[in-house]
Amino acid sequence: DIQMTQSPSSLSASVGDRVTITCRASQSISTYLNWYQLKPRKAPKLLIYAASSLQSGVPSRFSGSGSGTDFTLTISSLQPEDFATYSCQQSYDSPWTFGQGTQVEI
Amino acid sequence: QVQLQESGPGLVKPSETLSLTCTVSGNSITNYYWSWIRQPAGKGLEWIGRIYTSGSTNYNPSLKSRVTLSVDTSRNQFSLRLTSVTAADTAVYYCARLADHCFDAWGQGSLVTVSS
Numbered sequence: 001d002i003q004m005t006q007s008p009s010s011l012s013a014s015v016g017d018r019v020t021i022t023c024r025a026s027q028s029i030s031t032y033l034n035w036y037q038l039k040p041r042k043a044p045k046l047l048i049y050a051a052s053s054l055q056s057g058v059p060s061r062f063s064g065s066g067s068g069t070d071f072t073l074t075i076s077s078l079q080p081e082d083f084a085t086y087s088c089q090q091s092y093d094s095p096w097t098f099g100q101g102t103q104v105e106i
Numbered sequence: 107q108v109q110l111q112e113s114g115p116g117l118v119k120p121s122e123t124l125s126l127t128c129t130v131s132g133n134s135i136t137n138y139y140w141s142w143i144r145q146p147a148g149k150g151l152e153w154i155g156r157i158y159t160s161g162s163t164n165y166n167p168s169l170k171s172r173v174t175l176s177v178d179t180s181r182n183q184f185s186l187r188l189t190s191v192t193a194a195d196t197a198v199y200y201c202a203r204l205a206d207h208c209f210d211a212w213g214q215g216s217l218v219t220v221s222s
Contacts, residue, residue, distance in 0.1 A: 032207055034207075034208040034209070036209070041214060041215070042214060043110070043200075043211075043212040043213055043214045043215070044200065044202075044209075044212045045212075046208055046209060046210050046211075049206070049207070049208040049210075050207070050208075055210070087150065087151055089151070089208075089209070091207035091208060094164055095153055095166040095167065095168070096153040097153065098150050098151040098152070098153070099150060100149070100150040101150050101151075
């Protein structure tokens with residue numbers, strides 16, 4: 001299985017901050033990398049697919065970059081509704097695997 | 107806009123079978139892959155398996171011996187069965203649509219606790 005490692009596991013930030021989350025794959029996955037936002041008792045939300053493509057309806061303050069083994073999710077100006085857990089996922093090879101998640105908190 | 111909703115018992119006894127159904131609304135279930143994903147408390151997401159509307163399946167090898175996915179296109183539903191459950195199977199279970207290599211629509215999740 002391809003292992004996905006996120007860092008940090010949690011971070012504290014304030015409204016307006018620029019936030020960067022990193023995801024590393026245990027082998028090259030080209031750009032088969034997706035990012036999700038998770039909130040308790042809500043449906044997880046796809047933010048970024050194919051490493052850098054913004055899902056329809058997702059605010060432009062979210063962006064993704066990277067290829068191969070190293071990827072980044074950036075929130076350019078953190079908003080109150082962005083406090084959540086973020087998870088990366090590789091879709092290069094089955095079984096699809098996720099990172100352990102990064103909790104963004106105040 | 108497609109919506110997914112999980113349903114099923116919230117409590118299952120050890121060694122018994124966990125069964126969940128996902129109802130898809132707002133769009134036909136046909137011509138897509140559909141998946142189940144779970145998240146134990148304090149841990150990351152784990153992909154369980156996927157099913158195409160033809161009935162073709164792929165499972166995570168870690169669960170393959172205990173998992174069965176099925177689909178009912180007439181009801182716009184797909185289902186998960188997980189046998190011989192233990193406390194380690196306690197998790198929030200999500201159903202999701204797999205499209206173009208990403209999970210683009212999810213249900214809100216269903217907490218299933220394995221306990222006697």
